[in-house]
Amino acid sequence: MKIAIASGKGGTGKTTLATNLAVLCSSGSRDKPTVLSDLDVEEPNSGLFLKGETLHQQKIMKEIPGWIRDKCTFCNRCKEVCNFNAIAVLPDSVLVFPELCHSCYACVGLCPEDALVMKDHPIGELSHYKVNQLDFIEGKLNIGEQQAVPLISKTIDYTKENFPDNSIFLYDSPPGTSCPMIESVKEADYVILVAEPTPFGLHDLNLSVKTMHKVGKAFGVVINRHGLGNDDIEQFCRKERVRILGRIPNMPEIAEKYSRGELIIEIPEIRREMLNILTKTEEITGRWICRENHKTS
Numbered sequence: 001m002k003i004a005i006a007s008g009k010g011g012t013g014k015t016t017l018a019t020n021l022a023v024l025c026s027s028g029s030r031d032k033p034t035v036l037s038d039l040d041v042e043e044p045n046s047g048l049f050l051k052g053e054t055l056h057q058q059k060i061m062k063e064i065p066g067w068i069r070d071k072c073t074f075c076n077r078c079k080e081v082c083n084f085n086a087i088a089v090l091p092d093s094v095l096v097f098p099e100l101c102h103s104c105y106a107c108v109g110l111c112p113e114d115a116l117v118m119k120d121h122p123i124g125e126l127s128h129y130k131v132n133q134l135d136f137i138e139g140k141l142n143i144g145e146q147q148a149v150p151l152i153s154k155t156i157d158y159t160k161e162n163f164p165d166n167s168i169f170l171y172d173s174p175p176g177t178s179c180p181m182i183e184s185v186k187e188a189d190y191v192i193l194v195a196e197p198t199p200f201g202l203h204d205l206n207l208s209v210k211t212m213h214k215v216g217k218a219f220g221v222v223i224n225r226h227g228l229g230n231d232d233i234e235q236f237c238r239k240e241r242v243r244i245l246g247r248i249p250n251m252p253e254i255a256e257k258y259s260r261g262e263l264i265i266e267i268p269e270i271r272r273e274m275l276n277i278l279t280k281t282e283e284i285t286g287r288w289i290c291r292e293n294h295k296t297s
């Protein structure tokens, strides 16, 4: 079961929901692993709330062309075939711009002199932590790297290679509705969109809902900081027939716990609401997620 937690913009409470649901699931599903992946690789912050033992760390690479000076005739073919302006042919050298390269192999395949070969280039780091029963995987993009998608894809691959298919996979997705977010939800069985009841929140939810329809994903909405603004989000969901899975209230205790890097399921009212969110997700998907859920419901 793969659940992505996404939102149209940052700061809506996506990571708060992802980390708290993950800890609930892991403590209630001891018969199968729960794996939380922080795929917000440009700014991963799930780790602020999850302290555990490091099990594994590795550099993540992508392939870029390396130039072999002795073979090059400076014919300019590589520059012509690169759709991403990632290669420049100068009078006495060929330059590759790693941050622009999409590893498409076109220049390597079409160089008439075999003067380009693919080589590894580091783009970020993957870390695997054990936090009680939870397996927490964090992808972190190197400073200056601009392409999040390859790192997101490799972080998801790591979880698929290291955990059984029947695990509960939670993805803390990047904010927005562009390629990184789509990469992080494309394999999900279900997407939870987090929205806040403000005019900006409604605007971003609208974009996220359109994106979900385009990519054909089943989804529901959690309203965070419920009670803060107006009820436009509720009206929007009714009109668009979008299921509201839960409402996290706008409470000072939540802000206090957040500022201390603590989980908000320590507040009984919030724990109940998080379990309700899991129950509704189970009803919709027809898949068992959290044993504790069934004990308390």
Ligand code: SF4
Pocket: 067, 071, 072, 073, 074, 075, 076, 077, 078, 079, 089, 094, 110, 111, 112, 113, 114, 115, 116
């Ligand atoms: S296509 Fe090959 S030979 Fe031509 S400029 Fe590029 S690297 Fe040199």
Ligand code: SF4
Pocket: 064, 065, 081, 082, 083, 084, 085, 086, 087, 096, 100, 101, 102, 103, 104, 105, 106, 107, 108
């Ligand atoms: S591998 Fe593709 S994107 Fe990268 S430099 Fe070559 S042609 Fe451009």
